[in-house]
Amino acid sequence: MTISKQSARNTRTMTATLMLSVIVAGCGSADQSSNATTTSTTSTDITNAQLSDKSVSCTDYAGALTATATDVQNRNSFAAATTITANGNSCTIASNAVPNHDFNATGRFATQFRPQSQSYTVPANPTLATGPTALSLQYDNAVFLNGVKLDLLAAGCFGVGNGAIGCHNMNSPYRYDPMGGSNKFGADEHNAHTQPDGTYHYHGNPLALFAQANPTTSSPVVGFAADGFPIFGSYISDEGTIRKAKSSYQLKSGSRNGGPGGSYDGTFIDDWVYVAGSGDLDACNGMEQNGSYGYVVTDTYPHVLGCFTGTPDASFRKGR
Numbered sequence: 581m582t583i584s585k586q587s588a589r590n591t592r593t594m595t596a597t598l599m600l601s602v603i604v605a606g607c608g609s610a611d612q613s614s615n616a617t618t619t620s621t622t623s624t625d626i627t628n629a630q631l632s633d634k635s636v637s638c639t640d641y642a643g644a645l646t647a648t649a650t651d652v653q654n655r656n657s658f659a660a661a662t663t664i665t666a667n668g669n670s671c672t673i674a675s676n677a678v679p680n681h682d683f684n685a686t687g688r689f690a691t692q693f694r695p696q697s698q699s700y701t702v703p704a705n706p707t708l709a710t711g712p713t714a715l716s717l718q719y720d721n722a723v724f725l726n727g728v729k730l731d732l733l734a735a736g737c738f739g740v741g742n743g744a745i746g747c748h749n750m751n752s753p754y755r756y757d758p759m760g761g762s763n764k765f766g767a768d769e770h771n772a773h774t775q776p777d778g779t780y781h782y783h784g785n786p787l788a789l790f791a792q793a794n795p796t797t798s799s800p801v802v803g804f805a806a807d808g809f810p811i812f813g814s815y816i817s818d819e820g821t822i823r824k825a826k827s828s829y830q831l832k833s834g835s836r837n838g839g840p841g842g843s844y845d846g847t848f849i850d851d852w853v854y855v856a857g858s859g860d861l862d863a864c865n866g867m868e869q870n871g872s873y874g875y876v877v878t879d880t881y882p883h884v885l886g887c888f889t890g891t892p893d894a895s896f897r898k899g900r
């Protein structure tokens with residue numbers, strides 16, 4: 581795993597570990613041996629580190645990562661621990677859900693942050709499904725390389741209860757976008773907040789993970805979606821020009837017909853409509869870069885991904 585902050589010594593150790601895992605996995609080994617392939621004696625401290633690797637193969641990120649992070653408003657510090665294991669045909673990303681950066685300086689979290697024990701498995705060689713799979717409240721969307729998950733959809737809709745929780749019917753209109761202008765979800769300076777059990781998760785751009793301003797190269801891989809396709813940061817190479825990718829979702833014109841009324845301003849995910857060809861990305865917010873498909877973080881809806889192009893792995897199902 582290439583991380584700008586890590587020492588040369590760690591780089592050698594991690595590379596050696598990775599090569600070992602590839603060799604053993606290439607032997608068609610059984611589970612019991614492949615489990616041992618990426619046991620690392622060295623962990624890499626990624627506190628505040630920006631990612632830089634562009635490999636689309638999750639196996640290239642195998643390793644043990646640590647960090648320290650402070651819940652700023654509550655003045656509590658936590659030790660982050662993430663382990664990425666290559667299992668041959670899949671990778672497991674397990675973590676305690678503590679980010680690799682301080683958080684909650686500006687958030688208004690309904691529940692205090694709490695570390696968790698979470699583990700996600702993604703296919704190492706994802707394939708396109710016959711059609712896209714819609715996001716749902718039943719699945720986490722993705723996990724980033726710092727071990728924090730993406731869970732884009734709010735469980736709050738206009739006119740359902742207090743609007744913040746309880747909207748479990750995906751057909752309900754006017755579902756709030758926590759990244760929308762006037763929302764009541766209290767995201768912090770990293771576009772993240774907590775769930776009722778204290779789980780920290782992003783709703784948009786995981787800002788600390790890649791260079792946000794005028795990078796000289798396209799953005800790195802920052803995580804993997806539940807279907808195994810990589811998620812890239814915002815900047816793409818447009819025939820050599822480095823610029824942000826544009827979502828192909830546009831705000832509807834005019835005013836909402838019923839419901840909360842008012843103009844379509846992005847408060848609700850229903851305010852957006854996919855207009856093929858209007859941006860760089862497909863309906864799932866993905867594109868091919870250097871011959872490989874992946875999702876791209878965008879400044880506007882759907883922020884990271886709008887649907888699954890592949891098949892989400894069952895390990896992302898909530899309440900397992």
Ligand SMILES: [Zn+2]
Nearest residue numbers: 731773774783
């Ligand atoms: Zn949330």
